Amino acid sequence: MPHLILAIDQGTTSSRAIAFEVGEDQSLRAVAISQIELAQHFPHSGWVEHDAVEIWTATLQTCREVIRKAGGVSRFAAIGITNQRETSVIWDAATGEPLHRAIVWQDRRTADVSSRLATEGHEAMVQAATGLILDPYFSATKFAWLLDKVPGARERAEKGEVKLGTIDAWLVWKLTNGQSHVTDATNASRTSLMDLRTREWRDDLCALFDVPKAALPRIVGCSEISGESDPSLFGRALPIAGSAGDQQAALVGHGALTPGDAKITYGTGAFLVANVGDQPVASTRRLLGTLGYQVGETAAPLVAYALEGSIFSAGSAIQWLRDGVGMISESRHSEAMAQGLKDNGGVYLVPGFTGLGAPWWEPDARGAVIGLTRDSKPAHFVRAGLEALAYQTRDLLDALADDGAPRLERLKVDGGVTANAFAMQFVADICEVTVERPAFQEMTALGAAKLAALGVGLIADLEVHTTEAPAVWTPRMEAAERERLLKGWRKAVKAAIIAAN
DSSP: OOOEEEEEEEOSSEEEEEEEEEOTTSOEEEEEEEEEEOOOBOSSTTOOEEOHHHHHHHHHHHHHHHHHHTTOGGGEEEEEEEEOSSOEEEEETTTOOBSSOEEOTTOOTTHHHHHHHHHTTOHHHHHHHHSOOSOTTSHHHHHHHHHHHSTTHHHHHHTTSEEEEEHHHHHHHHHTTTSOOEEEHHHHTTTTOEETTTTEEOHHHHHHHTOOGGGSOEEEOTTSOOOBOOHHHHSSOOBEEEEEEHHHHHHHHHTOOSTTOEEEEESSSEEEEEEEESSOOOOSSSOEEEEEEEESOSSSOEEEEEEEEEESOSHHHHHIIIIISOSOSSTTHHHHHHHTSSSOTTOEEEOOBTBBOTTTOBTTOOOEEEOOOTTOOHHHHHHHHHHHHHHHHHHHHHHHHHTTOOOOSEEEEESGGGGOHHHHHHHHHHHTSEEEEOSSOOHHHHHHHHHHHHHTTSOSSOOOOOOOOOEEEOOOSOHHHHHHHHHHHHHHHHHHHHHHO
16 A cells, blocks of 8 residues: 655745655654755845745656655655745636746735734734734735736636635645645635634635635645645646645644644744644734644544744844855854854844844844944854844743743754754753754654645554654753843844834
């Protein structure tokens, strides 16, 4: 019987495919991987775009390569998809061709729309319905901008001739050759158009954001068969049986399935997601209410909700130090540079390159470096960039505690930056938590694979089964030093916000 899962992990900087072998003990083991880097486009300050055709082409190429490496399509049972969330695509329903570049989740071009809606008093209603605040981060204002930008798109969308969707919907459309226009409930929860409790599109929200419901995909669960790949793509049809946004997929991958469990993924951005159980929790600190996952029978699904804090620039700050200003030649060199200093020299980097996320939500903020002296060197910039990961994480954990969640004792981490031992120790020190990094790092892909394996009955539940020991960092910083550093960080953030206004 086929017992491999093809996991598609479409991220902000690359598209990957991973083949997972499902064992008799319900463990999943990666047996083949392929990855292609993607170009990002920055047409204006605060604007970020992707070429949706490039995303599809890279996805198709990596999938075919993984299938070849793993021994052929006959060994595969299903496809699972995880994706960068909020990134918005518009395409022609007849030709399947995108009508504009995709607007990436980091993009801030609709900040004026979000601000206007907030000024008009709509935020309380939007947050109560969706769990989300009014911010250009989310898909609804991006969809509306695309409809207005592309000539004739709004009129055609009302007739069903133009389709809208996040990256998962775009990939399913292409995989099924236009036979399925669906999005899973976790991705739908990031649009500002879905009711968080009913998990359905709301007419009043569509009207508020001026997005025709006729152009939106059908909402499905995270582990149900929502279509089949066109046989011409891989040699035979494969059911698409699992889908979740990248942060929710990582929650599943970590096995953070019990209320109170939390994980943070350090990628381009950083995303803290805490499982809060089977009912949404309203945040008083402007964390985001979101869907963790929805699995099981459509009539009576198993649903987990979450609170999330979003950091817009995490790994991208290290990327900027490497590619933007040339202070490091390779990201891995940052660890040694940071450890070569006795302290941060009073230098703080506030990475507001595309605004500040939770709990500040300052879309107009920009990056700032505070505390420079004549003694400051490139190493101070690098160390400040790594330390900013921990400070921003502490801000999110404090906000989570203020919302009534118990103070975490253990934080599950994943993402490329977690290979940096200096950064992970600093997170443990500043956040006063034990940091745990699994031996296998591809948590988003693992979560997508688990959801797909559950969707076709290869596994019975989403529990994590592994014998590999995680890497662990425990706090060792003195309380007075921690408070001194946090005080400097808060002053730096305040200065960055003041400068933006």
